Amino acid sequence: MKRPALWAVAGLSVLVSACGNDANRAQEGSADVGPQPVLPEQQRGLLPNMTIASPAQWGDQRPTVPRGYVIAAIATDLRIPRQSLVLPNGDILVAEGKGGGAPKLTPKDVIAGYIKAQGNSSVKGGDRLTLLRDGNGDGIYENRSVFAEDLNAPYGLALIGNQLYVANQDALVRFDYTDGQTRAIAAPVKVTDLPSAINHHWTKALTASADGRFLYVGIGSNSNITERGMIAEVGRAMVWQVDAQTGAHKPYATGLRNPTALAIQPGTGQLWAVVNERDELGPNLPPDYLTSVREGGFYGWPYSYWGQNVDPRVRPQDPQKVAAAITPDYGLGSHVAPLGVAFSTPAMGGEFADGVFVGEHGSWNRENPVGYKVVFVPFREGRPAGAPIDFVSGFRGTDGKTRGRPVGVSVDPRGALIVADDLSNTLWRVTPAP
Amino acid sequence: MDATVDRSRQKPLHPVHAFLVSATVTLFLGALLSDIAYATSYQVQWTNFASWLIAAGLLFGGILLVFALIGLRHADRREGRYLLYGLILLAIWLLGFINALVHAKDAWAVMPEGLILSAIVLLLACGAAWMALSNLRMGDAP
Numbered sequence: 268m269k270r271p272a273l274w275a276v277a278g279l280s281v282l283v284s285a286c287g288n289d290a291n292r293a294q295e296g297s298a299d300v301g302p303q304p305v306l307p308e309q310q311r312g313l314l315p316n317m318t319i320a321s322p323a324q325w326g327d328q329r330p331t332v333p334r335g336y337v338i339a340a341i342a343t344d345l346r347i348p349r350q351s352l353v354l355p356n357g358d359i360l361v362a363e364g365k366g367g368g369a370p371k372l373t374p375k376d377v378i379a380g381y382i383k384a385q386g387n388s389s390v391k392g393g394d395r396l397t398l399l400r401d402g403n404g405d406g407i408y409e410n411r412s413v414f415a416e417d418l419n420a421p422y423g424l425a426l427i428g429n430q431l432y433v434a435n436q437d438a439l440v441r442f443d444y445t446d447g448q449t450r451a452i453a454a455p456v457k458v459t460d461l462p463s464a465i466n467h468h469w470t471k472a473l474t475a476s477a478d479g480r481f482l483y484v485g486i487g488s489n490s491n492i493t494e495r496g497m498i499a500e501v502g503r504a505m506v507w508q509v510d511a512q513t514g515a516h517k518p519y520a521t522g523l524r525n526p527t528a529l530a531i532q533p534g535t536g537q538l539w540a541v542v543n544e545r546d547e548l549g550p551n552l553p554p555d556y557l558t559s560v561r562e563g564g565f566y567g568w569p570y571s572y573w574g575q576n577v578d579p580r581v582r583p584q585d586p587q588k589v590a591a592a593i594t595p596d597y598g599l600g601s602h603v604a605p606l607g608v609a610f611s612t613p614a615m616g617g618e619f620a621d622g623v624f625v626g627e628h629g630s631w632n633r634e635n636p637v638g639y640k641v642v643f644v645p646f647r648e649g650r651p652a653g654a655p656i657d658f659v660s661g662f663r664g665t666d667g668k669t670r671g672r673p674v675g676v677s678v679d680p681r682g683a684l685i686v687a688d689d690l691s692n693t694l695w696r697v698t699p700a701p
Numbered sequence: 702m703d704a705t706v707d708r709s710r711q712k713p714l715h716p717v718h719a720f721l722v723s724a725t726v727t728l729f730l731g732a733l734l735s736d737i738a739y740a741t742s743y744q745v746q747w748t749n750f751a752s753w754l755i756a757a758g759l760l761f762g763g764i765l766l767v768f769a770l771i772g773l774r775h776a777d778r779r780e781g782r783y784l785l786y787g788l789i790l791l792a793i794w795l796l797g798f799i800n801a802l803v804h805a806k807d808a809w810a811v812m813p814e815g816l817i818l819s820a821i822v823l824l825l826a827c828g829a830a831w832m833a834l835s836n837l838r839m840g841d842a843p
Contacts, residue, residue: 311810313802373752375805494807496745547807580808582743 299554300655304598306573310549316634317379320386323668325691330671331661332697335617338659341401341408341685342694346393348687349470350528350607350675351694352424356446359399359408359677359685361694365392366420366436366469372495383631386669388690394418396433398449399694406698415442415451423473423529425482427511434471434484437463439509458482459514462502465489468543470606474529475511477536482509483519483560485526485540492545492580493569504568506540506560520560522592524568528608528675530623532559535649541605541625542595544572546632554598555605557625557644557651567592597651602630603638607676607687611643614682616699622646624658624684626673639663641673641686659686659697671695714833718768721761722833725793728758729826732800733819740816748811751819752804759797762826766790782832789829797822 298305332338342348345363352360371377395418400410415433423434431444433455440455461471461484468487475482488504489495506526508519525543532539538560544553545568553572565588567574569581574594577584599605607626611619622645627638641659644651662671671688678684679696686695732754739747769787800818804811 311806313799372749373805374756374801375752490807492807494745497743547810580806580810582809 299551300598300600302597302651304554304573306553306576307549307551309552309579311547315547315632316550317382317631318634318636319382319631320629320636320639320663320669320672320690321667322386322388322690323664323666323670325670325693328661328664328670330659330695331657332659333619333657335700336697337700338695338697339406340693341406341696342397342399342411343692345397345692345694346390346395347388347689348397348674348692348694349422349689350424350472351677351685351687352426353677353679353685354426354444354446357401357404357679357681358447358449359679359694360414360424360431361397361399361687362418362421362424362433362675363393363395363397364418364420364422364436366422367466368469369465369467369489369495386631386690387672388692390692392420394420396421396424396451400449406696408696410449412449414449415455418455420469422470423484425473425475427475427479427482430511432458432473432475432482432511434461434473436466436469436471437461439471439473439482439484439514457514458511459509459516461507462486465495465499467495467499468503468525470525470527472527472529472540474531474538476538477531480511482511483507483529483538484509484516485523485529487525487527487543488568491547492578494580500569506538508562519562520564520566522564522566522568522570522588523560526560527606528626529560530608530610532649533610533612537649539608539610539623541599541608542566543604543606544601545569545578546602548572548578549601550633550635551601554595554601555603556595557597557599557605557608557623558593558595561593564593565591566595573598597644599625599627599642599644599655600637602633604628604630605638606674607641609676609678609684612678612680612682614680614699615678615684616682618645618656619643619658622651624676624678625655626676626686628672628674628689629663629669636663639669639672641676641684658684659695662688662690718765719834721765722830725758725761725765726823726826726830728754728761729793729797729819729823732758733816733823736811736816736819740812743809745808748804748808748815751811751815752801755797755801755804755819755822758822758826759794759801762790762793762797765829766794786829786832789825789832793822793825793829796825 395416396414398414399408420436439458472485484507489499505521509516629639642655672690735751
């Protein structure tokens with residue numbers, strides 16, 4: 268009569284063995300990086316792998332930069348800095364905020380939400396833009412002012428002529444801007460509403476086309492993998508093209524799960540994006556990626572990843588969409604969470620002159636954490652060429668503590684990389700050593 | 702061996718016990734029906750319902766299990782029907798917990814394991830309720 272108990276014991280041993288996980292032995296930054304990443308089998312035990320950042324103060328420590336470069340904190344005590352924009356006069360704008368607030372639908376949402384929050388800053392989002400100015404060019408940004416406030420989780424920033432565009436979590440707005448201005452003189456004007464129902468992935472990435480006619484807005488999915496229902500995904504997981512004058516918009520590319528940062532390639536005018544891929548398919552699957560974005564292109568989400576690799580969690584499936592899915596250009600590694608991308612400039616010097624910088628917020632769905640750094644992806648003839656190089660690292664120390672988490676990156680054409688850090692609420696500036 | 706033979710020990714089942722054991726059946730039945738609705742409709746809200754119903758079933762089933770374990774202090778209950786009842790409650794809780802973890806997977810990843818486990822747990826819950834409400838007579842538990 269003990270069969271039920273035996274079943275229970277058998278069930279428990281399944282549980283235990285499912286939690287032990289040898290796929291994590293794969294070395295960080297190896298097989299799932301580059302233009303042709305190796306994709307292992309899908310796997311998911313009874314519990315997802317979770318390693319949440321354990322925050323600590325920087326103290327006297329600093330992030331690590333390559334030999335020949337120096338790093339300095341140019342602003343601290345920000346209120347959740349996400350993306351930055353270097354203005355023509357050298358001033359730096361920082362968008363600060365924390366959006367989201369999607370309802371918790373399951374016991375998992377409640378428990379996982381609490382656990383993941385331990386790895387983030389507890390500071391309240393600023394809902395504002397802060398302007399930093401280095402008046403005498405000594406690398407110290409001694410003037411700091413609030414350019415605009417009472418925004419709604421601002422994220423993406425773009426300047427076209429004398430119009431400053433800000434992507435709030437629910438709307439694209441614009442301010443008048445003239446060179447040297449330190450405060451907005453009026454409330455923003457709405458260009459267009461953006462999809463904001465639920466807003467599971469709330470960040471709205473933004474960049475402007477080279478000719479200034481269009482803006483591109485990245486709109487993330489409303490779930491990891493449709494677990495909030497297919498209807499919630501209508502109008503999500505895509506990049507919009509918005510007419511800067513009229514606000515008229517259309518989907519420019521779709522199937523991009525969470526396009527968290529956009530950039531226009533100098534010279535070609537080509538739109539590029541970094542995209543956060545789905546979770547809970549294993550520690551080395553699927554790669555987050557950097558890709559050029561083709562007009563009208565479909566990039567797989569939710570039906571497939573990295574081209575035609577079908578995700579069995581989606582019902583109903585759609586073989587036609589899978590067949591149409593474009594394979595991205597360059598894998599950044601699974602779960603690294605790229606949240607920033609910026610093209611470099613020759614003034615950055617040496618091996619970092621031609622390519623993109625990518626800010627990686629860092630993983631949660633992996634036993635051995637990855638990301639937590641800014642990498643440089645070298646380009647040759649306008650395409651990614653070669654392995655990523657660590658440019659700013661040490662956010663996660665050898666002691667296992669996490670002191671910062673990179674988000675947006677922007678390049679000052681005078682030769683500096685600006686990195687927003689939303690854990691220590693710092694803006695970092697990396698420059699070639701004088 | 703058989704404690705139920707001693708009719709002087711028989712007391713009516715405590716109403717709270719009857720409530721808990723009946724509610725557990727209802728909750729796990731709701732979970733199974735929700736799983737069936739998701740499996741046939743692909744409407745993901747049904748699997749959310751199933752997750753909460755399983756969680757509530759585990760709460761009530763857990764209370765029953767704790768009192769059954771306390772009851773096992775009595776030497777005359779470490780055998781026979783009462784022991785079987787306790788083991789069924791334990792199995793309900795362990796399989797129900799595994800089912801809760803399965804239901805924490807996203808979207809269709811719940812299937813088919815979630816549906817199968819929900820059916821097994823419901824059957825076990827029916828068995829436990831049958832025993833408790835028919836002739837277990839454990840008056841002082843909970």
